[in-house]
Amino acid sequence: MTNRADIIVLGLGTCGEDAALRLLDQGLSVIGIEERLVGGECPYYACLPTKSLVRSANLVAEARRADGLVGSVTVDPDWSLVAGRLRDEITGDWDDTGAVTRFEQRGGHFVRGRGTFAGPRSVTVGDDTYEAIRGIIIATGSTPLVPQIAGLDAVDFWTTRDALVAEELPASLVILGGGPVGCELAQVFTRFGVAVTIVERADQLLPGIEPEGAAVVTAALMAEGVTVVTGSGARQVTSSPGGAIVGLDDGRAVGAERLLVALGRTVDTSDLGLSEAHVRADGGFVRVDGRLRATNGIWAIGDVTGKGLLTQVALYQSSIAVGDILGSDPMPADYSNMPRAVFTDPEVGVAGMTEAEARSAGIDAEVVTKAMGATFRGWLHRTGNDGMVKLVASKSEDRLVGGTVVGPHASDVAGFIGLAIREHVPLEHLVDSIYVFPSFYGAVGEAIGAYGRGLGTALDPDNPPLFTD
Numbered sequence: 001m002t003n004r005a006d007i008i009v010l011g012l013g014t015c016g017e018d019a020a021l022r023l024l025d026q027g028l029s030v031i032g033i034e035e036r037l038v039g040g041e042c043p044y045y046a047c048l049p050t051k052s053l054v055r056s057a058n059l060v061a062e063a064r065r066a067d068g069l070v071g072s073v074t075v076d077p078d079w080s081l082v083a084g085r086l087r088d089e090i091t092g093d094w095d096d097t098g099a100v101t102r103f104e105q106r107g108g109h110f111v112r113g114r115g116t117f118a119g120p121r122s123v124t125v126g127d128d129t130y131e132a133i134r135g136i137i138i139a140t141g142s143t144p145l146v147p148q149i150a151g152l153d154a155v156d157f158w159t160t161r162d163a164l165v166a167e168e169l170p171a172s173l174v175i176l177g178g179g180p181v182g183c184e185l186a187q188v189f190t191r192f193g194v195a196v197t198i199v200e201r202a203d204q205l206l207p208g209i210e211p212e213g214a215a216v217v218t219a220a221l222m223a224e225g226v227t228v229v230t231g232s233g234a235r236q237v238t239s240s241p242g243g244a245i246v247g248l249d250d251g252r253a254v255g256a257e258r259l260l261v262a263l264g265r266t267v268d269t270s271d272l273g274l275s276e277a278h279v280r281a282d283g284g285f286v287r288v289d290g291r292l293r294a295t296n297g298i299w300a301i302g303d304v305t306g307k308g309l310l311t312q313v314a315l316y317q318s319s320i321a322v323g324d325i326l327g328s329d330p331m332p333a334d335y336s337n338m339p340r341a342v343f344t345d346p347e348v349g350v351a352g353m354t355e356a357e358a359r360s361a362g363i364d365a366e367v368v369t370k371a372m373g374a375t376f377r378g379w380l381h382r383t384g385n386d387g388m389v390k391l392v393a394s395k396s397e398d399r400l401v402g403g404t405v406v407g408p409h410a411s412d413v414a415g416f417i418g419l420a421i422r423e424h425v426p427l428e429h430l431v432d433s434i435y436v437f438p439s440f441y442g443a444v445g446e447a448i449g450a451y452g453r454g455l456g457t458a459l460d461p462d463n464p465p466l467f468t469d
């Protein structure tokens with residue numbers, strides 16, 4: 001097989017695989033280089049496994065919520081069923097044979113190994129060199145961040161990858177990091193009987209999320225028995241006969257049988273040989289323009305660009321880069337709406353800016369907040385309806401610039417808000433629209449006065465709709 005192709009894709013992870021398959025479908029020849037699993041983090045160690053755990057844990061919670069509303073239900077959670085589904089159905093036992101076969105059957109040349117640039121159009125893997133005729137896509141992703149914490153290297157801790165392959169659960173767990181992944185896993189494990197403590201150095205869980213939204217999630221976690229420490233980070237870690245003890249900045253200590261480090265992701269491109277290809281990186285992230293070009297004939301997509309570090313962003317970038325390679329003159333990347341979610345229960349859906357971000361960007365922000373239980377669908381839902389809608393509008397531009405939803409199906413509602421932001425939908429059009437009644441996305445309409453004033457305020461007379469005066 002020849003070592004030359006139109007395009008080399010370095011890293012066949014979540015978006016590299018997508019780009020490679022799209023290019024093959026358009027008749028280009030592609031060499032795909034992957035050192036670990038074709039498909040990358042999302043299907044094996046990230047989105048899909050965590051969301052399968054969330055689904056299982058939510059079933060446990062929903063069953064328990066039946067009490068008092070429909071009758072009594074007893075649920076006896078069994079982790080072996082959950083771990084078995086994750087292994088056999090979701091990740092295929094962390095085996096990418098099917099993905100490799102799919103790539104090769106579409107005509108791709110697959111190379112297993114770690115690639116590094118040898119020049120602007122060439123990549124080496126071991127002793128072999130591969131040449132690109134039209135260009136190279138860098139899609140090398142990110143890895144779990146394990147910061148320097150005194151004593152950590154002497155402790156047998158989990159990263160999120162380890163947590164997702166666990167066939168057995170510890171009796172207790174300290175999670176370092178109260179971001180989306182830390183909060184999601186805290187809730188999953190506590191619902192399967194683990195005594196969980198979360199440690200977050202920022203003043204709130206879910207830093208970067210509207211404080212009102214983070215407060216709802218924090219209250220929900222604490223109500224389920226999670227111990228939440230905020231405003232103090234891990235200063236040192238020591239092993240103990242029973243597991244690990246974490247000394248905190250404020251002098252306190254928390255301990256557990258197992259320690260999970262969920263402090264985010266890091267991108268290390270220092271050994272990719274980027275300088276051989278005249279590609280520039282800042283703090284590890286490859287610098288790209290709106291069409292994901294890193295330099296002439298080299299594109300970078302996904303986590304390695306540092307934009308969002310989310311699958312939806314990685315796949316969005318993939319389609320733009322592929323369009324650019326194929327000469328279809330795609331629209332440059334627009335991250336202004338950035339819909340994203342935290343899959344806790346209640347779920348958090350976010351699009352665009354928070355109120356604080358809007359104000360610090362100089363936007364004349366107007367804000368409306370409505371409790372989810374004061375919307376029609378939320379009120380009907382009753383148990384499990386904790387949450388709120390918070391919308392941020394620019395008065396002078398008469399449009400939404402941000403929105404946060406906490407409650408059932410909030411991730412879907414964020415998609416609706418995100419589209420309104422991106423398309424600059426005037427507020428009066430959002431008010432003067434037909435919403436499915438009753439619906440969770442309709443909560444957005446209710447917050448701004450759709451469904452009619454009488455109905456919209458009937459459930460929440462103290463919180464009248466804004467934006468319509």
Ligand SMILES: Cc1cc2nc3c(=O)[nH]c(=O)nc-3n(C[C@H](O)[C@H](O)[C@H](O)COP(=O)(O)OP(=O)(O)OC[C@H]3O[C@@H](n4cnc5c(N)ncnc54)[C@H](O)[C@@H]3O)c2cc1C
Pocket residue numbers: 010011012013014015016033034035036037038039040041042045046047048050051113114115116139140141142160181272301302303304309310311312313314
């Ligand atoms: C626990 C967790 C949960 C998450 N949940 C969500 C979620 O619910 N929704 C969401 O949108 N995002 C989620 N994410 C983020 C999402 O997984 C990533 O943003 C996405 O997978 C990034 O895709 P990528 O293609 O950039 O990188 P990756 O999928 O990491 O792929 C990069 C690939 O490149 C390979 N590689 C690296 N260097 C080389 C080299 N030199 N040579 C050859 N191969 C190389 C790697 O082996 C890897 O397979 C989650 C992340 C984590 C950690």
